[in-house]
Amino acid sequence: MKSKKINRYNLKALKKKFEFWATNSEEGGWSISSTDEGSQKMLEVEDEKKVKIQTGTEIIDDFVVDEDSSDDERMIINMGPQHPSTHGVLRLQAELEGEIVRRVKPVIGYLHTGMEKTGEELNYFQGPTNTTRMDYLSPLFNELVFSLTTEKLIGIEVPDRAKAIRILMTELNRISSHLVALATGGMDIGALSMMIFGFREREHILNFFEKTTGLRMNHNYIRPGGVAADLPDGWQKDIEDIIQLIPEKLKDYDDMLLDNPIWKGRLQNVGILTTEECFAYGITGPSLRASGFDWDLRKSQPYSGIEKFNFDVPVLSEGDVFARWRIKVLEIFESLKIVEQVMYQMPKGPYKIQDKKITPPPRKRLDESMEALIHHFKIYTEGFKVPEGDAYVAIESPRGELGCYIVSDGTAKPYRMHVRGPSFCNLQGLPIIMTDSPIADAVAAIASLDPVIGDVDR
Amino acid sequence: MNTEVITISSEDYKETITNIKKDGFQMMVDLTAVDWFRKREPRFELVVQFLSVSKNLRKTVKVIINDENLSIPTITDLYPGANFYEREVFDMFGIEFENHPDMTRILMPDDWIGHPLRKNYGSGRIPVQFKNAPKVD
Numbered sequence: 001m002k003s004k005k006i007n008r009y010n011l012k013a014l015k016k017k018f019e020f021w022a023t024n025s026e027e028g029g030w031s032i033s034s035t036d037e038g039s040q041k042m043l044e045v046e047d048e049k050k051v052k053i054q055t056g057t058e059i060i061d062d063f064v065v066d067e068d069s070s071d072d073e074r075m076i077i078n079m080g081p082q083h084p085s086t087h088g089v090l091r092l093q094a095e096l097e098g099e100i101v102r103r104v105k106p107v108i109g110y111l112h113t114g115m116e117k118t119g120e121e122l123n124y125f126q127g128p129t130n131t132t133r134m135d136y137l138s139p140l141f142n143e144l145v146f147s148l149t150t151e152k153l154i155g156i157e158v159p160d161r162a163k164a165i166r167i168l169m170t171e172l173n174r175i176s177s178h179l180v181a182l183a184t185g186g187m188d189i190g191a192l193s194m195m196i197f198g199f200r201e202r203e204h205i206l207n208f209f210e211k212t213t214g215l216r217m218n219h220n221y222i223r224p225g226g227v228a229a230d231l232p233d234g235w236q237k238d239i240e241d242i243i244q245l246i247p248e249k250l251k252d253y254d255d256m257l258l259d260n261p262i263w264k265g266r267l268q269n270v271g272i273l274t275t276e277e278c279f280a281y282g283i284t285g286p287s288l289r290a291s292g293f294d295w296d297l298r299k300s301q302p303y304s305g306i307e308k309f310n311f312d313v314p315v316l317s318e319g320d321v322f323a324r325w326r327i328k329v330l331e332i333f334e335s336l337k338i339v340e341q342v343m344y345q346m347p348k349g350p351y352k353i354q355d356k357k358i359t360p361p362p363r364k365r366l367d368e369s370m371e372a373l374i375h376h377f378k379i380y381t382e383g384f385k386v387p388e389g390d391a392y393v394a395i396e397s398p399r400g401e402l403g404c405y406i407v408s409d410g411t412a413k414p415y416r417m418h419v420r421g422p423s424f425c426n427l428q429g430l431p432i433i434m435t436d437s438p439i440a441d442a443v444a445a446i447a448s449l450d451p452v453i454g455d456v457d458r
Numbered sequence: 459m460n461t462e463v464i465t466i467s468s469e470d471y472k473e474t475i476t477n478i479k480k481d482g483f484q485m486m487v488d489l490t491a492v493d494w495f496r497k498r499e500p501r502f503e504l505v506v507q508f509l510s511v512s513k514n515l516r517k518t519v520k521v522i523i524n525d526e527n528l529s530i531p532t533i534t535d536l537y538p539g540a541n542f543y544e545r546e547v548f549d550m551f552g553i554e555f556e557n558h559p560d561m562t563r564i565l566m567p568d569d570w571i572g573h574p575l576r577k578n579y580g581s582g583r584i585p586v587q588f589k590n591a592p593k594v595d
Binding site: 050059108279283284293394407415420427457458 | 461487492493505507516518539542559563565567581
């Protein structure tokens with residue numbers, strides 16, 4: 001009897017202690033409204049238009065609400081910013097009804113580092129070091145778009161070999177970027193071996209990048225006026241290996257996933273994005289092509305001499321997560337075609353323009369030429385001046401239209417540098433593809449859009 | 459690729475965009491602003507890029523924004539994709555968009571003071587005091 005009494009007393013004290021710890025107040029009570037970060041409301045004021053955006057029914061109203069359910073059953077949860085399936089630090093506020101997602105609000109800005117402000121402080125020669133860190137899975141595209149915009153402002157054309165090297169490197173980068181998308185997308189859905197496979201093949205491409213540019217990511221290889229260095233000796237051998245290896249491995253992926261009933265059941269008819277919605281939200285790239293619209297800037301507004309190479313633009317009409325996954329696989333095959341053609345048609349000549357005011361002279365010339373030394377010093381201290389004006393150039397990055405808008409005021413630094421990141425825009429489609437499906441499918445939907453948070457927040 | 463560039467005042471903004479939408483420019487691809495602090499009057503310029511995927515055309519619209527109220531009508535009713543971009547411009551430049559569904563900061567924290575991409579906003583260094591330098595407000 002005695003021992004029971006003691007137990008009861010201890011329990012009470014424990015409960016009191018726990019309540020004090022949980023609520024941090026003497027009175028107790030279970031109030032959880034004390035956090036202001038991550039409010040427990042989807043909206044401060046319920047407005048019809050705002051609700052439509054959050055339910056993804058602004059363009060096409062396919063929102064179905066069960067009559068029997070009441071608001072009491074709805075629950076607001078936060079996904080992220082540290083959730084692994086959000087590919088970085090994306091936070092999603094989702095309203096759930098049971099297991100079904102009803103409303104979604106993407107909250108971004110956790111990786112904002114003010115890169116556009118930094119871009120105004122660096123001169124054009126240093127600019128690619130900044131832009132390459134934006135979309136860290138496709139850094140060469142960011143460098144290319146910055147360089148193309150600068151070259152458009154100056155009014156120069158780079159030599160053919162520089163153009164071909166740029167195409168070679170960016171298309172290889174497209175393959176490596178899509179491989180990560182396939183790998184992490186597979187992991188989110190539960191195909192864990194896909195994670196290992198994708199990163200294993202990407203390694204071969206990154207090794208080639210390391211050999212050529214010196215770094216595996218954030219290369220600063222494509223610069224205004226050409227590229228930083230010529231391709232290394234024996235580069236054909238490396239490319240041949242990549243061209244031979246990747247289709248074999250892609251076949252393995254297809255054997256594993258293409259006719260896999262679990263994979264199909266998880267992905268087909270999930271997160272449908274129509275062409276109309278893509279137009280309204282400015283969604284481009286694989287997501288637009290998977291919705292049945294043939295649009296690729298490489299074909300319609302070619303850049304850097306890509307029109308010389310033969311390739312097809314894969315288009316699928318379903319617009320679901322499966323189509324967005326499949327189109328990335330097909331695009332890898334097309335990129336391999338381009339890489340192969342560039343390898344055999346690589347022109348000879350200089351890899352950067354021979355204007356000493358824009359590109360620095362080779363290192364060994366500094367010992368013998370006073371002029372070379374002066375040019376070298378000038379470029380590395382002041383940079384080069386760019387005439388007044390503004391330009392917008394867009395290229396097809398692995399995620400869609402990647403644009404760069406530079407305003408120049410005639411000095412060596414951009415007056416305003418803005419990058420139109422495709423992920424930033426594509427994120428607006430999240431409510432459309434996530435709502436009215438279980439939370440488990442929502443994870444697949446996020447992975448199919450393939451957002452890179454470095455590109456979203458900049 | 460030649461882009462047609464038109465410069466308009468903020469009064470004609472909404473009407474011009476409505477006509478552009480009617481002309482078959484399906485996508486608004488980019489919306490940003492430029493701060494011409496002490497270089498031009500009025501100070502802010504809005505730059506909007508449009509893309510027509512059917513005609514394969516681009517169009518740039520530059521809008522000069524009045525200095526007094528720093529506000530301009532939203533185009534989210536015509537192009538819903540402008541939502542995030544207008545929030546970004548509000549966040550970075552402090553230009554308000556009338557009737558925008560959610561005019562809050564998007565990249566900076568909600569309680570941030572100042573608009574970072576304005577030219578008179580310092581970039582994180584300790585300011586150096588020069589003698590007789592013009593004061594920046």
